[in-house]
Amino acid sequence: MTPAAFSASSSGPASFSLYPELDATTLGAFVTALETGDVTGLAPARAADVADVRSVAVFGRAKVPGADGDLLDAALWRHTGSGPRPVIVMPSPWTSLGWLVYAVQASIFAARGYNVLAYTARGFAASEGMVDVAGPLDIADGSRALEYVVGRTAGPVTKVGFLGDSYGSGISQLVAAHDTRVDAVAALSTWGDLGEAFYENSTRHLAAVEALLAAAAKARLSPQTQAVFENVLANRDVEGTLRWAEPRSPFTHIKELNRRQVPVFFAQAWHETLFPGNQTLRMFNELTGPKRIDLSIGDHSGPEMSGMLGLPNRIWTDAHRWFDHHLKDVDNAIAEEGQVLSEVMWNQTLEARPAWSAVTRDVRRLFLTGDGELAPDPEAGWSAGVLCGVDTPATVADAVVTGGLAELAGRPKAYPTGDIDRTVAAVWASAPGEEVTRLRGIPRLRVTYRAANPGSTFVAYLFDVGPDGTAHIITHAPYTDLDSAPDSLISADLDLQATGYDVPRGHRVALVVDGRDPFYGDANLPRATLAFTSPEATPSYVDLPLG
Missing domain, CATH: 2.60.120.260 (Galactose-binding domain-like)
Known part of the structure; x- marks a missing residue:
């Protein structure tokens, strides 16, 4: 599919997914196995994942009351024991698959001792409301989702983490900046400055906006969201778009993250075509709390996609280690490994550096x-x-x-x-x-x-x-x-x-x-x-x- 497939002059957005390797049927079968225990037809590794999580936690679908009374489609992995546990909340990416993309990883987190809630962002799939693009309603939804899972834990909640990929990564950072209960963040394929992502050096990112529209073809965009995207494509009201993007940019709220020294883990691809990497690096460099960034070969969400299928994946491995260290106080040496881990094109050598300034x-x-x-x-x-x-x-x-x-x-x-x-x-x-x-x-x-x-x-x-x-x-x-x-x-x-x-x-x-x-x-x-x-x-x- 070429950028021309997203032409603004076409009668409507072409069918497109930011997650082409993910299959709803396969993920749905995994969720059915979580509900029933019947692992017939699952790969042996995924069957083992189901057995592991069902032995320690209860899985169930949920409807989370979000902002403005809109119900958010969700799934909850809940331990029944009364002991203290950390919580992880996972807002969904920009996809009609919703929370389903997290089914395997959420199960792995739950099997390792976390209570987990994954939810579909408003306006997508079975969640009510309209797409707000990480606006005030999405931030409120994140806090409501946290309240929902905290209210259903059998024991005390020790610490709270937010993890998101793509769209969910921006929402996770923004919720952490606004909700003092959030103790750590993992943001994969993320953005720091949405205005710069749309207008790099005053240049419109047409293909990126067209791709976002195409990937949201089944979503319900708010009138404001639709107008902003159309304005970018038509080269109208640049200042209005930048004003809209400012509160939706984690960089705008970085003082709050720094005031509380919230640990933030980033993962980014070198050839990111949706959210160019420099604006994320600017966000990363301005953070003063514990931080880490993994830089990989590939494009948006590609480096972490295999992990969503349950395959070995260093991005997800590091996300688990990040939360284990910052939410469970596990001494796993991730804090001593340096702030930057980068994969060299094309030999795939991994290089660790203490800070971006040392790269x-x-x-x-x-x-x-x-x-x-x-x-x-x-x-x-x-x-x-x-x-x-x-x-x-x-x-x-x-x-x-x-x-x-x-x-x-x-x-x-x-x-x-x-x-x-x-x-x-x-x-x-x-x-x-x-x-x-x-x-x-x-x-x-x-x-x-x-x-x-x-x-x-x-x-x-x-x-x-x-x-x-x-x-x-x-x-x-x-x-x-x-x-x-x-x-x-x-x-x-x-x-x-x-x-x-x-x-x-x-x-x-x-x-x-x-x-x-x-x-x-x-x-x-x-x-x-x-x-x-x-x-x-x-x-x-x-x-x-x-x-």
């Missing part, structure tokens, strides 16, 4: 030159033209979310750099590396360009190019200028999305800049041109973070 050890600055090189010395007086309105082989990915599944399988998209038309894209490449180049952190680009018309957009990509010209994407970022006068020089300074990438010996690092990518809206007029250059006083360069 980058040095910076290599390469300057853009007139002959298409990334060189150690600046060069002024050249110009490289880009014709706008024409797509190029340089794109973010083949599809939102699902392109990351190939990366997880070790088959990242191959880009034929020889097919990039130099009239519609500007290309600069480094000399072949004499050793492995270990890119770790946030690459930064400074470039000057002239736009003939008011309003301009470009997308910058870093590629790893092999000796045969085949490339793999390292990272990218869009940039839009809406304020400069026509035919003026524009200085663009932008962070590309964070990366952990090993460029093999003999490969080149290439910077490609073009004026159109189907993942983004652009402000360029059709057939307009962008002329990139490098003034002597402010040379154009890319900073490569080295580990």
Whole structure:
């Protein structure tokens, strides 16, 4: 499925799931086994999960009274003993599967001593109400869900954790910021600043919004939610959208999380196409309490998806360890392992660092030159033209979310750099590396360009190019200028999305800049041109973070 499948001009959103590997029938069979004890047809490991949880806890479906009297569809795993226990509440992702996606993991948590409530966010599946996109009603729902499970525990509640994936991860952070009863959070494939996720460097994330609409095709969006999404697609009322996004951004409420020193665990994919990773890293870096972030190969929810099926998965393993440590006081060494664990593309090596500031050890600055090189010395007086309105082989990915599944399988998209038309894209490449180049952190680009018309957009990509010209994407970022006068020089300074990438010996690092990518809206007029250059006083360069 390509971004065009979510075109705003179509008669309605295409059928789409952010969780393509999850099957409602299989998960439903697991839940039926939880209810009946009959494990016929289940895989042996899942049958063992059912037996484990049924031996210590009671499973049941529930209707949780949410805000405004709306009932939320839920499931409760409850221990009958009167001893003290911690509680975990799990708000659902952005999917018509609702709480069902958590059935296996919630059972594992329950078998290990937690009382667990998983619920479907309002407006989705069998929950009443309308989708509020992590707004005040969703925050109130989270507190009501906590009250519901606390009121049904047989013994005292010791501590409380909120865990969510995707949509549920944002809700979990926001509930923790507003409800002082929450002691720890696990936020998988999450966001920190929703406004930045929708408008990165003033550039609309069209494909992301189209994908969210398509994945919510069976949901009941509130009129405000529908209007905001349509405004992003139609390029209307940007300020209104940002005002709407502000209270829905955990970053807005970070002072409250820091005041209480709430432990927060993040998991994020390097090639996240819904919620770009830098805004989550900004949230992570501003947290002052216990924190950890796992960074993985793949795209939105992909790295943790196998764990939802019950398969071995390091993201879910760390989430369990996080809660065991912070909710059950288990000394499992997770606090001593460092705040950052990252999986290197594409060798899958895991690297632990004490903090994000320790990920980058040095910076290599390469300057853009007139002959298409990334060189150690600046060069002024050249110009490289880009014709706008024409797509190029340089794109973010083949599809939102699902392109990351190939990366997880070790088959990242191959880009034929020889097919990039130099009239519609500007290309600069480094000399072949004499050793492995270990890119770790946030690459930064400074470039000057002239736009003939008011309003301009470009997308910058870093590629790893092999000796045969085949490339793999390292990272990218869009940039839009809406304020400069026509035919003026524009200085663009932008962070590309964070990366952990090993460029093999003999490969080149290439910077490609073009004026159109189907993942983004652009402000360029059709057939307009962008002329990139490098003034002597402010040379154009890319900073490569080295580990």
